[in-house]
Amino acid sequence: MTQVIVDADKCEGCGECVDNCPADVFEMQDDKAVVVNEEECMECESCVEVCEAGAITLEMD
Numbered sequence: 001m002t003q004v005i006v007d008a009d010k011c012e013g014c015g016e017c018v019d020n021c022p023a024d025v026f027e028m029q030d031d032k033a034v035v036v037n038e039e040e041c042m043e044c045e046s047c048v049e050v051c052e053a054g055a056i057t058l059e060m061d
């Protein structure tokens with residue numbers, strides 16, 4: 001299964017990943033993006049592209 005990883009130290013809380021993920025994988029909690037729905041990820045990589053902080057990585061099998 002694909003792992004979606006947010007580096008909380010790098011996350012700037014912009015919310016772009018929440019707005020752009022078609023599978024609602026992310027949620028904001030205390031101004032940080034957290035992964036709440038990893039099993040729905042369809043590996044589109046939109047989150048990686050929109051995260052200017054470079055906080056998101058995908059680990060695909």
Ligand code: SF4
Binds near residue numbers: 053
């Ligand atoms: S796009 Fe990146 S910086 Fe913005 S909330 Fe998501 S993980 Fe954080």
Ligand code: SF4
Binds near residue numbers: 022024025044048058
């Ligand atoms: S790769 Fe696509 S579906 Fe998966 S978490 Fe990122 S934006 Fe959402």
